[in-house]
Structure formats: C-alpha cells, structure tokens
Amino acid sequence: MSRLLFALLLVIFAALPAGAERLISGLSNDTVQITSSFSGERLTFFGTIAPDAGSNERVAEGPFDVVVVILGPTQDRVARLMTNNFGVWLNTEQVEFRNFPSYFHVLSSRRLLEIADINLLNQNFILPEAHAMIPNIAGFMKTLTFGRELIRLMSEENLFGVQENGVLFMSDTLYSAQLTLPSSAPPGPYIAQTYVFKNGEVIARRSEGFAVRKIDFERFLAQSATQYPLLYGIACVVLALFTGWLGGVLFRR
Amino acid sequence: MQIYLPIAELSVNLFFLVGIGGAVGFLSGLFGVGGGFLLTPLLIFSGVPTSVAVASVTGQVVAASTSGALSHYRRGGIDLHLAMYLILSGILGAFGGVATFSILRANGQLDLVIALGFLVLLGFVGILMLQESVRALLKQRQGVVVRERLPNQHSWIHGLPWRVRFKKSRLYISVLPVLAIGLFIGFVGSLLGIGGGFVMVPALVYLLRVPGNVVIGTSLAQVVAMMAATTIMHAVQSQSVDIMLAFCLMVGGTAGAQFGAAAGQHLRGEQLRGLLAILVLAVAIRFGLSLVLTPSDIYSMAVASLSR
Numbered sequence: 054m055s056r057l058l059f060a061l062l063l064v065i066f067a068a069l070p071a072g073a074e075r076l077i078s079g080l081s082n083d084t085v086q087i088t089s090s091f092s093g094e095r096l097t098f099f100g101t102i103a104p105d106a107g108s109n110e111r112v113a114e115g116p117f118d119v120v121v122v123i124l125g126p127t128q129d130r131v132a133r134l135m136t137n138n139f140g141v142w143l144n145t146e147q148v149e150f151r152n153f154p155s156y157f158h159v160l161s162s163r164r165l166l167e168i169a170d171i172n173l174l175n176q177n178f179i180l181p182e183a184h185a186m187i188p189n190i191a192g193f194m195k196t197l198t199f200g201r202e203l204i205r206l207m208s209e210e211n212l213f214g215v216q217e218n219g220v221l222f223m224s225d226t227l228y229s230a231q232l233t234l235p236s237s238a239p240p241g242p243y244i245a246q247t248y249v250f251k252n253g254e255v256i257a258r259r260s261e262g263f264a265v266r267k268i269d270f271e272r273f274l275a276q277s278a279t280q281y282p283l284l285y286g287i288a289c290v291v292l293a294l295f296t297g298w299l300g301g302v303l304f305r306r
Numbered sequence: 307m308q309i310y311l312p313i314a315e316l317s318v319n320l321f322f323l324v325g326i327g328g329a330v331g332f333l334s335g336l337f338g339v340g341g342g343f344l345l346t347p348l349l350i351f352s353g354v355p356t357s358v359a360v361a362s363v364t365g366q367v368v369a370a371s372t373s374g375a376l377s378h379y380r381r382g383g384i385d386l387h388l389a390m391y392l393i394l395s396g397i398l399g400a401f402g403g404v405a406t407f408s409i410l411r412a413n414g415q416l417d418l419v420i421a422l423g424f425l426v427l428l429g430f431v432g433i434l435m436l437q438e439s440v441r442a443l444l445k446q447r448q449g450v451v452v453r454e455r456l457p458n459q460h461s462w463i464h465g466l467p468w469r470v471r472f473k474k475s476r477l478y479i480s481v482l483p484v485l486a487i488g489l490f491i492g493f494v495g496s497l498l499g500i501g502g503g504f505v506m507v508p509a510l511v512y513l514l515r516v517p518g519n520v521v522i523g524t525s526l527a528q529v530v531a532m533m534a535a536t537t538i539m540h541a542v543q544s545q546s547v548d549i550m551l552a553f554c555l556m557v558g559g560t561a562g563a564q565f566g567a568a569a570g571q572h573l574r575g576e577q578l579r580g581l582l583a584i585l586v587l588a589v590a591i592r593f594g595l596s597l598v599l600t601p602s603d604i605y606s607m608a609v610a611s612l613s614r
Contacts, residue, residue, distance in 0.1 A: 089550075091310040092317045129610035133414050136604070141597050144414045149610050202605040236310065236317035271312040278313055278545050286541025289365045289549050290534040293556055297372025297530075300560025304373075 073105040074117075076257040078247050085234060087267040093236045098160070099229040102249055102257065118161070118168040118250040119220045119228045122179055125156025125212075125265075126241030132203040148191040148199035150184075155239040156212050157181055160219025160230040169253045177248065177255070181213050211235045240265045313548035314358045320554060322352070327366065327558025334370050334503075334559070335566025336573075337582045342367045342500035343428065343589055345555065356420075357411060358548050360499030361540035364533050365552035367501040370559040371529045374567060378523030385474035385520045389527040391481055392488040392506075396532035399492025404539045407497050411544075414608065421593045423498050428590035431505055434512075435583035442576040475516045475524075483513060488528070496536045501529040504586055518575060 078100030085094045098121050133147040159165070159181070165174060175183045185200025207213035212235070220230040242264055249257040267275050277285045309320040326348050334341035342363050349359035378384055410416040471478045487509045495502035506525040510516040516524065541547045570578060 087310060087312075089310050090308060092308040131414065131608050131610045133606050133608070134604060135601055135606070137600075142599075142601055142604075143418055144606070147414055199605075203607055206603075206605060206607045236308070237315065239315060267312060271310060274312045274549060278541070278547070278549075282542045282545055283538065285549070286538035286547065289541060289547055289552060290368060290537050292549065292553060293365050293368035293534070293537070294372050294530075296553070296556040297369040297560050298376060300369070300564060301373035301376050304561065304564035 074102050074249065074251075074256055075105045076247060076249050076259045077101050077103055078259050078261065080245060080261055080263060083261075083263045085238075085263065085265040087240060087265065087271055088269065089271060091236055091271075093238070094234050096232045096234060096263070097229060098232070098245060098247065099227075100247060100259075101228075102226040115225045115251070117222075117226065117256075118163055119222075119230070120162070120165070120168065120179060120248045120250065121160040121220060121230050121232075122177075122246045122248070123156070123158045123160075123232060124154050124244045124246065125239055126154075126243070127152040128155045128239070129153065130203065132199040132206070134199070134202075146195075146199075148189060148195055150187075150189065150200065150203060153203070154184055154213075155241070156243070157184065157207070158213070158232060159215045160232060161215075161217050162220040162222060162228065164217050165215065168250050169255075173253070173255070179248070181208075181215065210237065212237065234265070238265055240267055309550065309554065311354075311358075311548050311551045313362075313546060314354050314551060316353065318352065318354070318551075323551065323554035324558035326352075327555035328562035329558075331370050331559030331562025332566040332569070333562075333585070335374055335563035335568075336570045337504070337566075337578060337585075341370055341559070342495075343424065343498070343504065343586075346499040347589070347592070349551075354551065355546070356416065357544055357546040358551070360407070361537070361544060361546040362548045362552040362555070363499050364496070364537045364540060365547055365549070366555035366559055367533045368530055368537060369552075369556035370563050371501060371503075371526045371533070373560050373563055375523065375526040375530050377567065378526060381523075382474075383520050383523030384527050385472055385516070385524045386527070387470075388472045388475055388477075388484065388516070388520075389524050389531075391470075391484045392491075392524070392528040393531040395485040395488030396492035396495075396528060397535045399489040399494075400496040400532060400536045400539060401492075403493040403496030404536065404543055406493075408543060418597075420498055421597050423494065424593040425590050425597065427494060427498075427505065428586045429594070431508060432583050432587035432590055435508055435579050436587065438512075439576045439580035439583060443580065446576070475514075475520055477514065477516065479514060487513065491528075492532055492536075495532065496539070501533055503529050504582065 078098065081097040085096070102117050129149060129151050130153040131147050131149045133144045135142045136145045138145070159179060161168060165179065174180050175186070178184060181204045182201070185196065185204055189196040191199070204213055220228050222228050242262060244260055244262055246260045247258065248255050266272070307320045308317040310317045326345065330341040330345045333344065345366065346359050346363045349363065350356050375384070407416070410419050468481045469478055470481050487506070491502040491506055494505070503525050506528060507521055510521050510525060537547060
C-alpha cells in the first residue's frame with residue numbers, strides 16, 4: 054500500500070514544473086580490502102543525471118560534463134631540494150605541506166579547462182595544484198615551486214593524476230568512470246566527489262565515501278606493530294632466530 | 307606473484323624478495339658478514355621506504371647470521387667470552403645509533419649521512435683489506451710462508467689497563483679496545499642498517515690479533531645478538547619493521563647462506579678477503595658517486611609525520 058502511495062507521489066512530483074537537475078550516483082565497492090595478495094583494485098563510479106524532483110521535464114537536458122574527484126586520507130608531507138655545495142649534493146631546502154592528500158585523482162569527461170573556468174576548478178579543489186596553493190609559512194614563491202614539484206613526484210608514484218577522458222557517457226545522462234587504485238594507495242577513508250557541470254557551472258554535486266583497509270592477517274600485523282611494538286619486535290626476532298636455525302637444520306649436510 | 311607488505315604499505319614481487327635475499331645470503335655465508343650493506347641499498351632502490359628497508363633488514367641479518375653462528379658454534383669457532391664483551395658494548399652503541407637515526411630522518415639528512423657513512427667506512431675498510439690480501443697473495447706466489455699470527459706482535463693497544471684473558475682466542479689483552487670496537491659497530495651498524503661484520507672481522511684480526519679460526523664465528527655471534535636488540539629498538543622507536551618483508555628476505559637469506567658457507571670452504575682466506583674487499587669497495591664507490599654526480603631528480607618528498 055505504502056509503495057503504491059510512494060509511486061503515486063513520484064509521478065505527481067515528476068509532473069510538477071520547475072528547474073534543476075539532480076545527480077544519482079553510486080560506486081562499485083564501499084570498501085577496498087587489502088589482503089596479502091593485494092595488488093591494487095579497480096573501482097567503478099557511475100550515475101545518472103535526472104531532472105530534479107518537481108521538474109516538468111521527463112529527461113534532463115544536456116550537454117553535461119561530469120568530474121569525479123577521488124581524495125585519499127591526508128598526511129603532512131615535505132618536499133626537499135638538493136643543491137650542489139662544494140661538489141656534494143645535499144638536501145638544503147624543504148617546504149612542509151600540512152594535511153596534504155596522500156591520494157588524489159581526477160576523472161573527467163572532457164578537458165577540465167574546457168569544462169569550467171580555472172578559478173572555479175581551483176575553488177572546488179578539482180585541480181591538483183589547488184592543494185599546494187594553501188598559504189604556507191615558507192612564503193608564496195617557494196610554496197609555488199615546491200608545491201609543483203611535490204605534485205609531479207606524487208604523479209610519478211601514481212598517487213596523483215588527472216584523466217581527462219576518465220568519465221564515459223553511455224547516453225546523454227548516464228555516465229560511468231573507472232579508477233585503478235594502485236597497491237601503494239594508503240589505507241584510510243577516501244572521498245569520491247562527483248560534480249555535474251553545465252555551461253561551465255556546477256549544477257549538482259554528490260560525495261560518497263569508501264574505505265581502503267587492511268583485513269585479517271595484514272590488519273593484525275599492522276595493529277600489533279603500532280599497539281604492541283615491543284612484543285612485535287620480540288616476535289620478529291624470535292621468527293628470525295627460528296628461521297635461521299631451521300635453515301641450518303634443513304640444509305645441513 | 308605479488309605480496310602485500312603491511313608496514314611498507316605496498317606490494318612487491320615475492321620471488322624478487324626471496325631472490326635478493328638468497329643472493330645476499332650466499333655472500334653473507336661466503337664471507338661471514340651479515341649482508342646488510344648490500345640488501346639495504348637494493349631494497350631502497352626497488353621502492354621500499356628507507357626507514358622500512360633499514361629496520362626490516364636488521365631482522366633479516368639476525369636470521370642470516372643465526373645459521374652461520376650455529377654452525378660455527380658446533381665447530382667450536384666462537385669465543386663466547388670475547389663475544390659477550392662485544393655484544394654488551396654493541397647494544398649500548400645501538401641505542402645511540404637508533405636515536406641518531408630518528409633525529410636525522412626528521413631533518414631530511416638521513417640519506418646524506420647514510421651515503422657518507424657507507425663511503426667513508428666501506429672505502430676505508432675496503433682499501434685496507436684489498437691491500438692486505440694482495441700483499442698476502444703476492445708473498446705466497448713468491449714462496450714466502452705466511453704465518454697466521456706472529457709472536458710478540460702486541461701493539462700498545464693490548465697493553466691498556468683492565469686486562470682480561472680470552473682463553474679461546476689465546477689472548478691476554480685489555481678490554482678497552484674490545485669495548486670500543488663493540489660500541490663503534492653498534493652505533494654505525496644500527497645507523498646504517500648493517501650488521502657490521504665487514505668492520506668487525508678486520509678489527510678483530512688486525513687490532514686484536516684474534517686467531518682466524520674464531521674470528522668469523524665470534525663476529526657472527528655478535529651480529530646476531532646486536533641486530534636482535536636493534537630490531538626490537540627499531541620496532542619500538544620507528545615502528546617500521548615489516549615482518550612480512552623481513553620473513554621473505556629471511557627465507558631466501560638462510561637458504562643462500564648455507565650454500566655460501568659451503569662454497570667458502572673451497573676458497574683460501576686471502577682470496578676470500580680479496581673478493582670481499584672488492585665488493586665492499588664497489589658499494590663505497592656507488593655511494594660516493596651518488597654524492598657527487600648530479601641526481602636525476604633534485605627534488606624529493608617524504609611523509610613528515612605518521613600521525614599528528
């Protein structure tokens with residue numbers, strides 16, 4: 054009975070007039086489990102753009118652009134510069150970036166700068182550079198240079214990236230995006246923020262969370278290492294002594 | 307086949323880990339050294355974070371040296387009395403080394419000090435060993451009989467106060483140089499992530515005149531005890547000992563060490579020392595070049611703190 058009522062309401066609301074679009078989105082897994090054979094995982098983000106409840110349109114009118122931003126847990130990171138002093142290369146300068154994302158990937162349906170204005174992208178932290186432009190005690194110019202280099206280093210480790218053909222439209226309103234999370238992706242809470250653009254403006258957004266975490270034995274090991282470091286250390290030594298002894302016994306001739 | 311390392315937080319090929327463990331284990335069995343000075347740079351090169359590599363290799367060195375130490379013990383090749391003095395002072399030195407390690411890591415100067423340390427230490431020891439073994443080989447070719455130990459070859463070092471009799475080594479010497487060697491190797495070993503066998507062996511031979519039949523066994527016993535203590539210290543202080551990584555290296559290392567020890571019996575002492583000298587010098591040159599040559603990337607990054 055209640056289901057019938059709900060369907061009835063839905064029809065009524067769908068028939069009502071008025072404007073905007075809304076985003077209905079989802080993702081393939083809400084946890085990524087790290088097991089001993091973990092070598093990265095592929096995630097799929099999908100969704101559809103529908104007329105807002107109350108709109109008189111049957112289908113949302115495009116063209117739309119979709120941008121999915123995947124953000125990992127934050128860390129404090131330092132970028133260091135080596136200079137040549139009397140023939141020896143030394144780390145002489147460093148800039149610390151507080152609360153810097155440990156993972157950051159952007160998937161978009163088109164070139165980002167064609168989708169929207171650079172200021173709008175920066176305001177929403179859609180461009181990687183936005184994360185390095187937060188005011189820093191090191192001073193503006195230094196932050197700019199070191200920030201750019203840090204983002205380059207993170208990109209080389211596959212922890213930062215922009216895929217401007219990462220979102221595929223299967224119809225005018227239905228999209229999907231695939232992301233391969235590398236095995237070096239740090240465990241922790243992740244946020245996937247999806248933006249829908251139309252004519253260079255954000256018309257809808259949604260965020261979803263997923264977690265990357267160690268399970269079973271890996272979880273047990275990582276927890277013991279941080280919570281019972283002394284016991285963990287002793288266990289390592291006992292294991293080493295045992296392995297060494299066993300090796301000697303097995304291979305003795 | 308990939309295996310995930312829970313502390314390093316990345317996955318590495320299992321066969322690669324066991325393979326380098328085995329190769330380095332072979333060398334460690336052959337020369338009676340821990341092999342850390344080869345393994346640590348190899349791991350860093352393959353993408354394992356420096357702190358995890360150094361701390362986990364200490365665990366591997368324990369395993370690699372255990373089988374060697376046990377087989378020497380069975381053959382009576384360990385001076386336990388002498389080893390005890392070296393171990394106690396070594397553990398004291400390791401405390402200082404582990405503390406210095408964390409200070410340097412926070413300042414971003416760890417890589418520099420490790421490179422400088424390897425260059426100076428390995429370069430110096432390598433040249434000394436090469437010189438000595440070439441001289442010995444030449445003399446042998448000329449038909450001169452080389453005696454292992456010359457009588458009355460005591461230097462002023464042996465005459466310092468607090469003399470102790472080490473029966474197995476047939477020595478009656480001051481404990482001060484013994485303690486100094488232990489302290490130095492404990493400090494340097496825990497700082498550089500090496501067992502220090504390649505410093506210990508020549509120090510025992512040239513400074514203390516410990517006879518050849520107990521040198522390697524005593525050095526191995528000291529490495530086992532000191533590195534076991536260092537592993538625990540690293541686990542407590544930096545929490546960067548990866549037991550999975552260490553175990554993979556151990557499995558390869560212990561197997562390799564057995565074959566190395568067997569191969570070592572077919573070579574003469576001078577030849578072994580000459581080969582080790584070349585190996586040590588090669589690593590020193592590699593580190594020296596890394597200081598002088600323009601790096602491929604003048605920028606680098608690191609995680610500043612684990613959680614704050």
